[in-house]
Amino acid sequence: MCSVTDLPCHLDILSKRIPGNAISKEKLVQKHTLLLYYSHFIPQERLENILFEMYFNKGSSVHMKLGLTANSVKSHRYLKYCISCARNDRYQYGLAYWHRVHQLPGVTVCYKHKNQLWESNVLYAQRRNKHEFIPLDTILEDVSFMGGFVENHLSLLIAENS
Known part of the structure; x- marks a missing residue:
């Protein structure tokens, strides 16, 4: 499959x-x-x-x-995520997950946090590895994301506790 x-x-x-x-x-x-x-x-x-x-x-x-193959509105090339949703998911569930609303055609902002969605490096439609499921948490473990995530998280904690 x-x-x-x-x-x-x-x-x-x-x-x-x-x-x-x-x-x-x-x-x-x-x-x-x-x-x-x-x-x-x-x-x-x-x-x-x-x-x-x-x-x-x-x-x-x-x-x-569904008429999607002849549709002029195309889906995004890569899966998207909201950093705030990812942070909340990790806090609440222990891991972040792909939100379906973030993948809707034309959606570029998280409705909940009003943040610009980040584009991952995971193709929306896999061509090569059609059997692979890539968890969002594996993408978030990227050093550059975690650095920004930790810095933003620390900034938020400092601001909240000041």
């Missing part, structure tokens, strides 16, 4: 492999894909067909059925 950022498929298999049936295929689609965003622009019958593809098939036609 190939790793797909926005509209992954085989979600029925994935949901069954998560220990303890922790998340249903329906919740995976609703909370962890971009389908909800695109669903407002297509008829219900087509949406149901796309859902079936995402749940049970390889989904080779999902992007086409």
